[in-house]
Amino acid sequence: MSLARHFHQMAYNNAWANHRLLSACAKLQPGEFEAARSGFFPSLRATLNHNLTVDWFYIDALERELRGAAPNPDCYQFFAQDEPCQSLEQLSQEQRQSDRRLLAYCAQLMDSELERLVTIDRPGRQQQDTRSRLLAHLLQHQIHHRGQAHCMLSSSSVKPPQLDEFFCAGEAHLRAAEFAELGFTEAMIWD
Structure with a gap:
């Protein structure tokens, strides 16, 4: 399997895990x-808003590079508010949109272009990383903070949802209902 395909599958996993976690929060x-x-x-x-704003920051940079646009001179606008979404409904809607943007971005990837440089304007410098490094960072960032939110649910009235039933074929029935809600099929992801 190609690395580009793997990133696309991880973007699906990311969207599914966000959906499952936010559904539990509901x-x-x-x-x-x-x-x-x-x-x-x-x-x-605060944790889930942070995940969202970091998504906005990196997905914006990736999309700009893909379009051949200059780096965003105001990329820190995404962090202007620590918690731009005050309600869970708004946060869920914004996260779904962000997840769809990441899926669309990953759908067009080709292995031969994973090492293209993406530039982000940082204060006093430009950060340049390959597409593959930024995607790996973004996906790991999501996993890291979803894990923290998962742990936080342990001290709430809601049992934390299982977030690792994505890759094994024998667990397809455990994610079928959420896949239907998201419009995903096993074939779209694995075939």
């Missing part, structure tokens, strides 16, 4: 989503 009691919790960020809302 079952929280009033006040639990924004309640103070132990973690790198002080609440589920």
Whole structure:
């Protein structure tokens, strides 16, 4: 299997895991989503907003490079608010859109172009990384903070959802309902 194909499959995994985690959050009691919790960020809302804003930051850079556009001179606009989404409904909608953008980006990837450089304007310097490094970073970032949110759910009224039932063929039935909600099929991802 090609590395480009693997990134596309990981983007599907990312969208599915976000969907499953945010669906669990939708079952929280009033006040639990924004309640103070132990973690790198002080609440589920803050943690999941951080994941979203970092998605916006990196997906913007990847899409700009793909279009041949200059780096975003105002890329830190995505961090202007620590929590741009105050409600779980808004956050879920924005995360779904972000996940769809990442899926579309990964769908066009080819192995021969994974080492193209993506430039991000940082204060006083330009960061240049390959597409493959930025995608690996972005996906790992999501996994890292989803894990923190998963742990935070342990101290809530909602049981944390299983987030590792994506890759094994024998677990397809465990993700079938969410795949239907997302419009995914096993064949789209694995064939």
